[in-house]
Amino acid sequence: MxxxxxxxxxxxxxxxxxxxxxxxxxxxxxxxxxxxxxxxxxxxxxxxxxxxxxxxxxxxxxxxxxxxxxxxxxxxxxxxxxxxxxxxxxxxxxxxxxxxxxxxxxxxxxxxxxxxxxxxxxxxxxxxxxxxxxxxxxxxxxxxxxxxxSTEKTLGEYVRDIGDARMVLDMLVGALQRILIYPELGFMIRQDVPIGVEVAYERLCVQGFTSRLMK
CATH class of the missing domain: 3.40.50.620 (HUPs)
Structure with a gap:
């Protein structure tokens, strides 16, 4: 749940x-x-x-x-x-x-x-x-x-279409991690990450939505 x-x-x-x-x-x-x-x-x-x-x-x-x-x-x-x-x-x-x-x-x-x-x-x-x-x-x-x-959908609509809520949340978390760390590796430009986004990301990590995180 x-x-x-x-x-x-x-x-x-x-x-x-x-x-x-x-x-x-x-x-x-x-x-x-x-x-x-x-x-x-x-x-x-x-x-x-x-x-x-x-x-x-x-x-x-x-x-x-x-x-x-x-x-x-x-x-x-x-x-x-x-x-x-x-x-x-x-x-x-x-x-x-x-x-x-x-x-x-x-x-x-x-x-x-x-x-x-x-x-x-x-x-x-x-x-x-x-x-x-x-x-x-x-x-x-x-x-x-x-x-x-992209396709214009809400998160709820997208999850219903994909049929796997945990996978979608794991993907959201994994994509955010890469935005945070890839600029240091030269893989992408640096982009501002508001503090509220970082807090939400950290809470989701604590809740175990981590399967798409890089080690």
Whole structure:
């Protein structure tokens, strides 16, 4: 049973992890691989709304996705986008990336090799990965303007759709830890973390939502 305090703390992290960017047309949409097919849905919707003329789906597999997406995250995302009416000519697949840094680096290399001029990119991720992805992209591809995008849902709606509350809370905590420690390692830009967010994170750690923490 997850306590009311833990739910309240999770909502604090949920809101912080989202960048609240205003969407605008960009050179490309980059869909970051994960267990959540909602990323593909959002990327397809952005394409159909004229927000990007091209989509890159990036991602191999992970312990979380190996059974759900045996052909690889990017491949499953592409299949989903085609089902939703995106033409195959508008979708590139980068099937090797196994972390956020590789998502950005490999997508950059793929787009460079095909001659696509990228000045801006819609960075499409799970809602609670927006800030981590943005911070990573800014340090690895600094000359591109990134706009964060995700499925618009509340924490409660997202948990119901995923069907595993503890996994989602563990993910929220793990993403926040990386925002705290990755700048020191050179993996992402430094971002302000309000004291209330740190307190919520620490309480969730004490309550055992730690499976996604780095050792």
């Amino acid at each position: 997850i306590s009311e305090q833990s739910w309240a703390d999770a909502r604090v992290l949920w809101d912080y992890h989202q960048m609240h960017h205003e969407l605008r047309p960009c050179s490309v949409a980059i869909g970051l691989g994960s267990h959540d097919l909602g990323v593909a849905d959002t990327a397809a919707d952005l394409y159909k709304r004229g927000m990007a003329p091209l989509i890159v789906f990036t991602g191999a597999t992970s312990p979380t996705t190996r059974e759900r997406m045996p052909r690889g995250e990017a491949v499953h995302y592409r299949e989903r986008a085609l089902e939703l009416g995106v033409p195959a000519s508008a979708v590139f697949v980068e099937p090797e990336a196994r972390n956020t840094g590789e998502n950005i680096r490999f997508s950059r290399a793929l787009l460079g090799s095909t001659g696509v001029d990228v000045t801006s990119a819609l960075l499409v991720s799970k809602p609670y990965e927006q800030r981590r992805a943005y911070g990573t992209a800014r340090i690895l591809w600094p000359d591109v303007e990134f706009v964060s995008a």
